[in-house]
Amino acid sequence: MEKNKADVIIVGGGIIGCATAYYLSKRGRSVIVLEASDNIGNGGSSRNGGGVRQSGRDPRELPLAMYGIKELWPGLSEELGVNCEYHKDGNLRLGKNDKHKAILQGLTDRAVACGLDVRMIDAEEIKKINPYLSDEVTCASWCPTDGHANPMVTTLAFYRKARQQGVRFITGEPVERLRKVRGRLKEVYTKENVYEGDYVVVAAGYESRPILATVGVDVPMHKELVECLVTEAEPHMFDQMLGTAEADFYGHQSDHGSFVFGGMSGLELDNKDTGAKNSPGNAAITAPCICRGIMKYFPALENAKIVRTWAGYLDVCQDGVPVLGFVDEVPGLVVACAFTGHGFGIAPAVGEQLARLIIDGKTTVDISGLRYGRFKAKI
Amino acid sequence: MSRIIDRSMDIGEFVPQPDDDMLICRCEEITKGEIRRAVHDGMWTITEIRRYLRTGMGLCQGQTCSRLVKGIVARELHISPAELEPATSRSPMRPTEMKVMGNEEA
Amino acid sequence: MERYEVIIVGAGPSGLSAAIEAAKRGLKVIVFDENDKPGGQLFKQIHKFFGSKEHHAKIRGFRIGEQLLEEAAEAGVEVQLGATVIGLYSDKEVNVRIGDSIRHYKGDTVIVATGAAENMVTFPGWTLPGVIGAGAAQTMMNIHGIRPGKKVLMLGSGNVGLVVSFQLLQAGCEVVALVDAAPRIGGYGVHAAKVARCGVPFYLSHTITKAHGEDHVTGVTISEVDSHFTPIEGTEKTFEVDTICMAVGLSPMSQLLKMAGCEMEDNPKRGGQVPIIDDFGETSVSGIFAAGDVSGIEEASSAMIEGRMAGVCVSEYLGYLSEEEKEAELKKLEGDLDSLRQGMFAPKNRGKLIEKTDEGIDVSMNLLQKGYVSDDEIERFPGVVHRKGVHPVIECTQNIPCNPCQDACPKKCISTGDNITFLPFIKDDCECSNCGMCVASCSGQAIFLVDEDCGDGTATITLPYEFLPLPQVGDTGYGLSRSGEKLCEAEVVLVRSLKAFDHTNLLTMRVPKEYAMKARFFTKD
């Protein structure tokens, strides 16, 4: 039993769990990470478009994004000893008409109010930044400090370093329930084992919901099955992260030369998961739809060959931002879920701040807008 | 065959081998030494190795190297290759141009 | 979405066989294949197949392909070529790239018959141009009419390595050596023997340690290996070659089945990652079947039967056959399949050293280690007899499922007894008419017609000959031993090229009579 004890038990071996484990262990805390699947980073952590953005974010989570890009991302590869392929070459959110322009303007205004360097630019300036875009692109929001990184490698880099620092990662170990002991969350039950910690971090994506329910905590979220695709390596074209006003697609060109794009078919809520264990399956119609979306903006990519597609679940929160931090009703519990598809870029900041929360009792970035108790009926 | 695996288990030290510079993944030009090193970095599944190194993620999609990679990882972990779950299969089975993929006929 | 009752992926031997069985019972069938020609690997197979009549024995692979295509056309099978299946889903949706578009199809049932991919081994220099797969060599020679190289080293002594080595010789390449890390030849002894008698040396317990060359292969070094497959220092041999050919096994191409969510297993006996299937090919996903190499590596002959089984099963699945009719059909096919899975090379014997034949005769160790039966070993096999006048000598020394020789002889001199895998023997009271049908019918080219004593101090030996240029009557040269060594002077006295022999020419050479049981091949120079 002793060996299953640690200062902190983390449920979920995705990038949030790995980053939190890394920052906790860096400050000397013992950590056990429990991952349900066979692979570290098996959920959204390895299935996203790699955006490290501030622009386009809700003001409640923007401080975390800005903090991460300023303080953590620039030195991350060196700190973790693995090239995370981080680029801080800006984010273009593209539009083609007045309706798009209005959407982009709204996002920009809100971000500027929070102190972010983001502005609207016209077709001419867009072409200067990215000459490969279609002439139909007439407006964009431009945030020069945004960027992208390799999500699969970044997740595994946190894992690698945390493991080196003594964190115990256990895969194939789905958590069945949590248990309060003498007024404080203490025990984590799996099918065969019981783990015990002073704190329990639940960072298991949508699967957090049934786990948290075992101690009477319910995060209002649902699952959506979305997809990404990747092309063969192409000659280097551009370094920016891209998105569109209507979210037709998002993505970037990787250091390897391949383009990684994500997108939607519009049927995400009802998509059937045709996949096998350990990996959700694609819908046959989504990749074609993403391709059409991309080619509307990037006709030059029409001959780029797609070598792979993949699907992953978003843990979509009722109000579009994560649930993060202590839960007052359950001392010892730390929640980190419902990232709604934009968790990767803020993951280092979330991990670092949760380590502070657990060790120092408080964060240095204001995350009060993301607290568990915020959900209220509309009237 | 999901199994509980404690990633802090001792698999021994990384010992350099004379053929570590042998190319294994022809498309992405990944060597045996890089694969062995990745196992010691904690990448214990074929999926993790792929994500970490890009083995089998090139144009041929692992047609040639998947069996070789499996053998190397298994040997490093002192297990049988059969215990390693192969990488997930994903559409498209052959590289497909974006303009073709986007051109659906009912 | 366009719907078919059966969608078959792969127009190779098993896919076409499945399609024929389903279509002839009235099911709406479509077969997709990414290639621009159907037939899978059959059209690269120019050797005569083993088995019995039911298994298309003694017919060359590409002819079987042609027959299957005719049968498919008659049954009304729709074959869509240039159609790459890029996705298969558990609800039996099939995404196909045809030309410049993607099309979605739905099948009531799906049969995956995608075949296998070649395995490769690594050695320094294995990425150099000139290092190729055996399949690539076959494609180049037998489909596109081009020699893969002038001087070739073959790695792998399974049937593929042996058969392709022979094909390389037929295409006019020099095969400098046949190498295998295993201590014993993996394929049929008869395939090895026909390569060995052409003078190709076999190096068992050897492996490639280096391919030489900067821009392309210019040479290769091999070394002997110990029992742990580690090269032994000081045993290196170097050959000047421009091509290194790898025939080190096949792996099922089962990715589509995995994508569709079928339960899979890693099964070394079946060659790798295969779907878990019932006896007739149905996977864990109801209505999705697997047939042929994709469900376990075997020969094309078994793939065809497995395909037929899947075709019968989908016919019953969709109500075109009653349960009883299905059982009856499957029983027959199971019998055929069982007979192919008998003998020394049966799947259950893979990797085992078999020291005695079913008849209790010691297996030739020379054959297993060097590729040919030695002069003193050959006498113990039942097909090797001594008679007055011309008589067949059958150098068939392993139990393999094959019997065309007994049907070939119009005088019924040859028999394999009760079991298709038994070694053929010559009946005592037989009268050989020297027609040569047995020689031409033997897929292993292991039958010779010998007149051990012509009365003038010479003997004549009639042997199968599938090379160009074809020697002419009166040509003189040398009689070669089973290992390809020059033994004696020889003169061609008869060359027969009948249509019934199907490109196996019968060459009769005259040699001094002491070589009657030793000389087994002819060369002019």
Add this chain to the structure above:
Amino acid sequence: MNRIEEHPILGKKEERQEVTFTFDGRELKGFEGEPIAIALKANGVLIHRYTKKEHKPRGIFCAIGRCTDCVMVVDGKPNIRTCVTPLKAGMVVKTQNGVEV
């Protein structure tokens, strides 16, 4: 010449249309419809590309469109599998360096 003029089992190749194409600027001849890789091989061309990381030469490996080692720049498009792409008159075939066109 490494073309098989007459094969003991398959006989003579049927008559085919000879066409001209260019390889790295050189004019070569091949048969229409045969894979580009075969036409190159008939002309003694073995190196199809140099790899991106190590700049090592590669040529035909599987010859059936699986391994993608034989890819070249054909008519300006990179990563064309020459072993399964039919030759047409006037094609412009170039050695591929890494992923550059």
